[in-house]
Amino acid sequence: MRAVVYEGQGRISVREVERPRLAHPADAIVRVTMAGICGTDLHAIAGHFEGMVPGSVIGHEFVGDIVEVGAGVTTLKVGDHVMASDFTACGHCHQCARGDHWQCGERSFFGTGAAFGEPLAGSQAEYVRVPFADSTLHRVPKSCSDEAAILVGDNLATGWAAVERAGVAPGDVVAVIGGGAVGQLTSLSAQAAGAGAVVLIEPSLPRRQFAAAHGAIAASPDDAWAAIEELTDGEGADVVIEAVGAGKVFSGAFDLVRRRGRIVSVGAHPSPEWPIPLANCFTRELTISFAIGDSIRLRPQLLRMISTGILDPTVVIDKRVNFDTIVAAYDDLKAQKNMKTVLVL
Numbered sequence: 001m002r003a004v005v006y007e008g009q010g011r012i013s014v015r016e017v018e019r020p021r022l023a024h025p026a027d028a029i030v031r032v033t034m035a036g037i038c039g040t041d042l043h044a045i046a047g048h049f050e051g052m053v054p055g056s057v058i059g060h061e062f063v064g065d066i067v068e069v070g071a072g073v074t075t076l077k078v079g080d081h082v083m084a085s086d087f088t089a090c091g092h093c094h095q096c097a098r099g100d101h102w103q104c105g106e107r108s109f110f111g112t113g114a115a116f117g118e119p120l121a122g123s124q125a126e127y128v129r130v131p132f133a134d135s136t137l138h139r140v141p142k143s144c145s146d147e148a149a150i151l152v153g154d155n156l157a158t159g160w161a162a163v164e165r166a167g168v169a170p171g172d173v174v175a176v177i178g179g180g181a182v183g184q185l186t187s188l189s190a191q192a193a194g195a196g197a198v199v200l201i202e203p204s205l206p207r208r209q210f211a212a213a214h215g216a217i218a219a220s221p222d223d224a225w226a227a228i229e230e231l232t233d234g235e236g237a238d239v240v241i242e243a244v245g246a247g248k249v250f251s252g253a254f255d256l257v258r259r260r261g262r263i264v265s266v267g268a269h270p271s272p273e274w275p276i277p278l279a280n281c282f283t284r285e286l287t288i289s290f291a292i293g294d295s296i297r298l299r300p301q302l303l304r305m306i307s308t309g310i311l312d313p314t315v316v317i318d319k320r321v322n323f324d325t326i327v328a329a330y331d332d333l334k335a336q337k338n339m340k341t342v343l344v345l
Ligand SMILES: [Zn+2]
Pocket: 036, 037, 038, 039, 040, 060, 061, 086, 154, 155
């Protein structure tokens, strides 16, 4: 089968690899019909993830049709059109029962080497093996397009998790730092959750224009405080969500948040350590937390909001490619020429 393959630091190719087979009774094999390309894939290609060996198939966002199920799969069958969470979880342990699937001891993340569990081949391929299919996969409802389903599997679940973790309340002033796909979907999620105002902070003008066209107040990093000051009489934002995944950007959140405000980081941080202004956090009684999307837990509520039109995440998708054009599309994504690209098979 054809797949997008990691060939060593900074290099990918599209080539033939062995088609995956069932390895466990709880597995399913999915024929992929659409796969997302994500900022996380750029980390994988750059060699930031341990255990990412040449020959690994990349990608973790996908929709497709089930072509094989193991004997232990009980809720899905061959022929089902399914969406997937970007990571797997057993569905039975106490973490999963509590809705904390990301903390499941058997979690694996597609296409990212050994960074987040046992290595698992990615989904930018004609076929993908899906462990714990009953919990990892979900039938795509008629009211949800495949493009929306791709986003529920990762980027929208990530943005919504940040808003949920921040406890965004009606009327809150929410600052979102970063205007990539996750930042924009965080902005839409905060608006759907009733935020009074969302200030999206982003250096790129086209990304600021996009945010402004989709309900946010857009500001460059230099203008961010002025915008928040005006909205809050100088108090600071109730919530600041950092959606970039860089220590320096995270530090910027402390200058924008109000006393007793909440900071949530939803960017994937590669730095093992980063200083925080401890005395400032203590005196101002800040709440600092981190969020990773949990599509398995969040997809029922996200799908309801999509079916009623409260949220349309597909606005971020601005490019559709095939196996012949995907390598060049990765370069465009890296150069921020596109916000969200999907591979259509
Ligand atoms: Zn992703």
